[in-house]
Amino acid sequence: MTSKKPEKPRHHGNLREALIDAGIDLLQHGGLSALTLRKCAAKAGVSHAAPAHHFSGLDGLIGAIATRGFTQFSDYMLTSRAKAADSDADRLRAILNGYIEFTVDHPALFTLMFGSRIEIDPDQQLAQAAATAYQVLAETCAPFSIDPDGNPRELEILVWSLCHGYASLRLVGQVTPDGPMNDVGFSDILRRLPDIVGLSGDNPK
Amino acid sequence: MTSKKPEKPRHHGNLREALIDAGIDLLQHGGLSALTLRKCAAKAGVSHAAPAHHFSGLDGLIGAIATRGFTQFSDYMLTSRAKAADSDADRLRAILNGYIEFTVDHPALFTLMFGSRIEIDPDQQLAQAAATAYQVLAETCAPFSIDPDGNPRELEILVWSLCHGYASLRLVGQVTPDGPMNDVGFSDILRRLPDIVGLSGDNPK
DNA sequence: ACCTCAACTTGACAGTGTAAAGATAGAAGT
DNA sequence: ACTTCTATCTTTACACTGTCAAGTTGAGGT
Known part of the structure; x- marks a missing residue:
């Protein structure tokens, strides 16, 4: 009802922590083999290459x-x-x-x-x-x-x-x-x- | 000088053991991340899909x-x-x-x-x-x-x-x-x- | 308003595992 | 010896993955 947030912003704001959270969640629910960079990125709502700015691979x-x-x-x-x-x-x-x-x-x-x-x-x-x-x-x-x-x-x-x-x-x-x-x-x-x-x-x- | 073995035969003869040997060798020289199915197959001299007959992936x-x-x-x-x-x-x-x-x-x-x-x-x-x-x-x-x-x-x-x-x-x-x-x-x-x-x-x- | 740079997105490539279809060689049967 | 069957491959294809490069966009500084 109040002003809506527009489409997803380019700047996540806290992507590093969100990727870590996503990774821990993937581990917890799917085990070690479920942890991939692309799945973490998808869970955090960004593209597959976004993590590269925060982590060395x-x-x-x-x-x-x-x-x-x-x-x-x-x-x-x-x-x-x-x-x-x-x-x-x-x-x-x-x-x-x-x-x-x-x-x-x-x-x-x-x-x-x-x-x-x-x-x-x-x-x-x-x-x-x-x-x-x-x-x-x-x-x-x-x-x-x-x-x-x-x-x-x-x-x-x-x-x-x-x-x-x-x-x-x-x-x-x-x-x-x-x-x-x-x-x-x-x-x-x-x-x-x-x-x-x-x-x-x-x-x- | 005596009769030569022709081109590589289709039947390896002992491929299962050769793949295991290859895998152990890759581990020893390159660590855990060096072990892949395709590298084992290459080391054993066969195509990448050959191991499928001997192992479940x-x-x-x-x-x-x-x-x-x-x-x-x-x-x-x-x-x-x-x-x-x-x-x-x-x-x-x-x-x-x-x-x-x-x-x-x-x-x-x-x-x-x-x-x-x-x-x-x-x-x-x-x-x-x-x-x-x-x-x-x-x-x-x-x-x-x-x-x-x-x-x-x-x-x-x-x-x-x-x-x-x-x-x-x-x-x-x-x-x-x-x-x-x-x-x-x-x-x-x-x-x-x-x-x-x-x-x-x-x-x- | 403009410039710079951080923080992304898009696209591409190489490597990997797996699956399907096909080819070939060896074993078994006649 | 020939035929048939099956094991043992090869080739092709696809999806997933990590990484890289180029480009885009938004935030911050001047």
Whole structure:
């Protein structure tokens, strides 16, 4: 009733974010193979060549989507940790559960984030987002110490490998009803956490 | 000088295997993105449509390549285990080192084997090869037991998650010179293995 | 009002996967 | 030895995709 917007303007106004949103939506509904530059452009309402002004090709868009992914990923872990009971061990369990929940809720995005087309080094925003996610893990592992004189990063990588490995195998394994993952839940893995992070015996926390 | 073979015969004779060989070669030299059906066909010396008789499209070829990959993967672990010192713990360490060595030697093949285009369930040969590789892990974990009354699969998945996670993160992380993986070697992870598989304290093997 | 440049659109090309139709060679049957 | 059938290709075509170049348009600055 009021003045109508004329035909679609040449200037989208926020195309970069719209393309990223479109990409995440395509991943969520169609999986990794559904993500194409032309489909993102179509979803955002522009021509197939419009993204080229905002991204260095499909790999540039993938990097931007991964950056958004790492931000949401960190949020999952932080939100989970905020709800944890007040012990170091519970906080660690909480962020690992957050890790797994993210992969359950966003399997294709997670796969893209750690996929073969990702190059973290030249993309500062991606590197920053990935480092922030890692920092959540690092600071939650900090209270624990396998070896007080050792490299704290060892414990971090140990825990990260365990969790990431489980998540990755689960994503792959879910297509095999009789696969080895079928009856081992992540809580079974978490039950082992005290031994792994040096919380058994005389070092409870 | 003796009788020459005439022009290239219409029947390749062993095209299926030749296409798989070509695919593995392309992966090895050019990475995951270098693998295409047409390049495999060209390498095998046939037209682009010839593979269609042997595989259900590119995904069919990927499945066959993954099957070959799992066979080589098992060989890596078995060869490593055969050379291990004569203790259960050494044998387990050996197959995990074999696991990692395979990913170092064949990063793109490993990525394809556990990638998003793999569907184990409908492909019996792939399922068999993957199960065989898993069986190597399972039988090498068998001597250990976190909980004698518990599910032995828990320990298997724990060890597999840890190793696979480390390998996967290393493959991704290797593009980041300052990444968190930079100074944690797999031997650092293996040092923790006794705690993880219940070999610390009064249960040495 | 004019100029500059960012932000697009249009068109084209190369590479890719897949499908259909046709050709050929080898195997099997007579 | 000949015929028939089928497996194993080749050729052609189409749709989709990424990328590039040229052109157009709108916003911002002077």
